[in-house]
Amino acid sequence: MITGAALWPLVSALSARAAQRYRSPVVRLLPVVVYVLFLLAVGLSRVFVLAHFPHQVLGGIVAGIALGWGLQACPPPARSLRFYGATALGLLLGALGLHRAMGAAGIDIDWSIRLATSWCSNPSWLRLDTRPFASVCRDAGSAMGLGLALRPSRSLSGGVQDLPPPHMRVLGALLALGVLEGLQWVPEPGSEPLWYGVACLKHAAGPWLVAVALPRLLRALGGPPRPPPR
Template sequence: MISNAMDLVHENSIFAISLLQNRFDQSSKLMFLISTLFDPRYAFLFYAPILYSLDRYTGRKIMWVAVISEWSNQILKWILHGERPYWWIHETSVYNKTGLPDVQQFVITCETGPGSPSGHSMVTASVWYILIEAWLRHRSVDSTKSNLTAKLAWSFYTIILAVVSLSRVYIAAHFPHQCFLGGIIGVAVAMIISNLDTDSLSRRGYLTGGFGLFASAMATYVSLRALGVDPMWSVDRALKWCAKREYVHLDTTPFFSIMRYVGFFIGMGLGLTSSYSKSASKVKFTLGMKILSTILAFAVCKASEYIKIPMISQLFFYSSALLINIILPYTFVALIPYMVSKLSVKGKTKSK
C-alpha cells in the first residue's frame, strides 16, 4: 500500500518534471548554474572559509551546520531509501504499457546517493538560515518581532530555497517532496545549531565528535546490511541508468560524503583549538586583514577542487579525501589567520 502511494506521488512528480523541462527548455543553463552554485560541497569550500575570515562567530556556526546537515542528510538518505527520477522511470512498472515519459538527463543529473531528502535543499536551508540570522543580528534587527526588514530577509530566504529546489527538480535529480523534506530538516538543524554553544568544545571533544560522526554512519551501514538492505544500491542504479558513464562521479557517493564531513569536523576542531588560532585571536583584525584572509582562504579551497585523487584503490581514494578535508579547514581556521596576524605585526613594527 505504501509502495502504491509512493508510485502515485512519483508518477505525478514525473509529469511535473517533464512539464518543467519542456516549459523552461531555454533556461537549462540557468538551472545548471543554480544547482552547481548551491552544491553542498560549497558550504565547505566557499561559505565556510569566507565567512570565518570575515566573522569568526558566524563562520563557526556555518561550519557546524554544514557538517551536521551533511551528516544527517547522508544518514537519512540511507534510511529513507529514496528514489531519484532519472532512474525511477526505468525501474518502476508504472510505465510498462504507456512507454517512458519525456524526462531528460543532464551532465549534473547522475548523482549516486539515494534521493531523499535533497542534500542541496537541506544544506542550503541550514547555511542560509545562519547567514540571514547573522545579517539581521549585525543590523540589530529582532527577527522574532514583526519587522519589515526581517520579513524581507526571510522572504528572500524562502525564494532561495524555492529556486534551488526548482533547479534540482528540473534536472531530474530529485522529486519535489524530497526537496521540501530537505528544506524542513535543514531549517531544524540550523535552529538547533544556532542556539548551541559551539565555542567551548575542546580538541578532545572535536576528535570524539569526529569519531562519533563516522561511527554513527558506519553503524547505520552495518545495521542496514544486517537487515538485508544494501546501502549502496543507489550507486548501482546510477551506473545502470545514467545516460553516459562519465556523468557518474565518485565524489557524490555516500562514502565520499562521510569522508568530507568527518574530515572537515576534525580539521575544524584541530584548527580552532590550535596554538596558531589562539595566537591569531589575540590580534584585532582590521578590514584589510580580514579581506586578505578571505582571499587566501578562498584561493586555497578553490585550488583543492583541482586535486584529482587517483583511483589506485577505494581505500586510497577515500583516505586521501579524508586527509584533504582535514587539511582544508585547519588551513583557513588556523594557519592563514596566524600568518596574516604575524605579517600585520611585522608591518606595524617596521613602520614605527
C-alpha cells in the same frame, strides 16, 4: 540542508530586528518568506539537474532548518577539539553502521547507484563525489578541521584581537581562496577507500590552513600587528 542550516541564524536575527523596529507583521515575516522561497528555489534546481529526488530535497530542507535552529539554541563548544573529533568519528561510524544495518535488514539503500550504473551510457559520469558517503566524508573532515583550527594556540592567543593592516587582510582573503581552490585539484586516487580517505583529509586541511597556517604566515610577513581602535 547546508544552505538552510547556514542561513537560519541570519534569518532569525533579521526577523528579531524587524520585530523590534516595525509593527507590521508583513515586515517581520519578510525574512522568513524570502528564506523559504530561496530554499525552494535551491531544491527545485537540485531536482532539475537530477542531483536529488523530490523527497530528498524536502527532507534536506526540513533537516537544515532543524539543524540551524538546534545549533543556534545550543551552540557547540568553541574550542573543544574533543567535541569536533567525536562529531567526525560519530558521522563516519554512524554512516557505516547504518549502511550495514540496513543491508542486514534486506534494504538496499544503494539502489539509486545501481540503477544509474545500469542505465548510464558513460561510467565516468558516475563520480564518487556525488555519492552519499562522500558527503559524510566531507562533513567529518570539516568537523575535524574546525576542531584543529579552533584549538587554542599559544602563538596566536596573545594577539587574537590584533588587526592586521588592510592590505594584509586582502592578501589573506586571496590566499585563502587560492588554498581552498588548490585543495580541489589534489590528485584523487583510483581506489575507492583511498578516495574517501583523501576527501576527508582535504576537507580537514582546509579550515586549519585558512584559520591557522595562513594567519601565521601573514603575521610573519607583515610584522607586528596593530592594536584594534578603541
